[in-house]
Amino acid sequence: MKQVNDYIQSVFQPNDDELTEVLKSIRENNMPEISVSPNVGKILTMLVKISRSKNILEIGALGGYSGICLARGFGKEGHLTSLEVNEDFAQVSKQNHIRAGFEGQTTIMVGEALDTLKHLRESENSYDFIFIDADKKNYVNYLDYAVELANPQALIVADNVLAGDTVFNADLEDKRYTEAIRQFNEKVASHPQLESTLIPSGDGITVSRVVKNENRE
Numbered sequence: 294m295k296q297v298n299d300y301i302q303s304v305f306q307p308n309d310d311e312l313t314e315v316l317k318s319i320r321e322n323n324m325p326e327i328s329v330s331p332n333v334g335k336i337l338t339m340l341v342k343i344s345r346s347k348n349i350l351e352i353g354a355l356g357g358y359s360g361i362c363l364a365r366g367f368g369k370e371g372h373l374t375s376l377e378v379n380e381d382f383a384q385v386s387k388q389n390h391i392r393a394g395f396e397g398q399t400t401i402m403v404g405e406a407l408d409t410l411k412h413l414r415e416s417e418n419s420y421d422f423i424f425i426d427a428d429k430k431n432y433v434n435y436l437d438y439a440v441e442l443a444n445p446q447a448l449i450v451a452d453n454v455l456a457g458d459t460v461f462n463a464d465l466e467d468k469r470y471t472e473a474i475r476q477f478n479e480k481v482a483s484h485p486q487l488e489s490t491l492i493p494s495g496d497g498i499t500v501s502r503v504v505k506n507e508n509r510e
């Protein structure tokens with residue numbers, strides 16, 4: 294997997310100067326270096342463009358890397374709401390969003406994502422694209438909220454769904470969240486309101502299209 298990702302990255306060069314600056318700010322602020330892989334970032338930008346999504350929800354902001362990739366998909370028309378529990382990370386993320394040219398187009402909501410999601414549901418918010426990339430133990434709960442908050446035909450994407458290949462490779466030692474991710478993947482795959490697949494880029498992403506008020510094909 295690493296070889297494949299390195300090859301894609303070396304040929305397609307998804308990390309430009311702006312994104313490299315984001316990664317630098319994450320290192321300088323002693324934050325965990327767990328942004329999406331550059332290949333996944335590029336897929337996010339392209340999925341937002343292709344789906345013409347304008348109103349995006351992200352669960353897990355960190356330093357704003359994936360947020361910028363998502364916002365690049367909607368350009369000057371669109372809004373990103375990003376949920377983050379860590380106040381300091383939220384600040385770094387906000388600064389990076391502004392530096393990348395998205396001032397006024399992103400909102401970072403600080404707090405436990407499950408609390409914020411409940412609030413968003415109560416305020417009847419809805420989104421064209423939802424990206425899940427926070428604490429893995431809550432992925433199945435985030436999925437429930439994502440389906441509820443999704444517009445018809447929205448996309449739901451989740452990162453790290455291979456859990457460093459531990460979800461399928463019995464020779465590797467499980468991570469503490471391997472079982473949570475297996476359950477998440479099974480729930481996504483069998484969900485009656487989702488049409489889904491898994492793309493093995495980076496640490497793996499599930500991509501789901503919400504099927505509301507239409508026949509599945």
Ligand SMILES: C[S@@+](CC[C@H](N)C(=O)[O-])C[C@H]1O[C@@H](n2cnc3c(N)ncnc32)[C@H](O)[C@@H]1O
Binds near residue numbers: 327329354378
């Ligand atoms: C993997 S990082 C996100 C990376 C980011 N999406 C990117 O690729 O640039 C996960 C983030 O989720 C945040 N987080 C973890 N648990 C959370 C929770 N319960 N509620 C909200 N945010 C949480 C962490 O503080 C961390 O910044």
Ligand SMILES: [Mg+2]
Binds near residue numbers: 327328329452
């Ligand atoms: Mg991730």
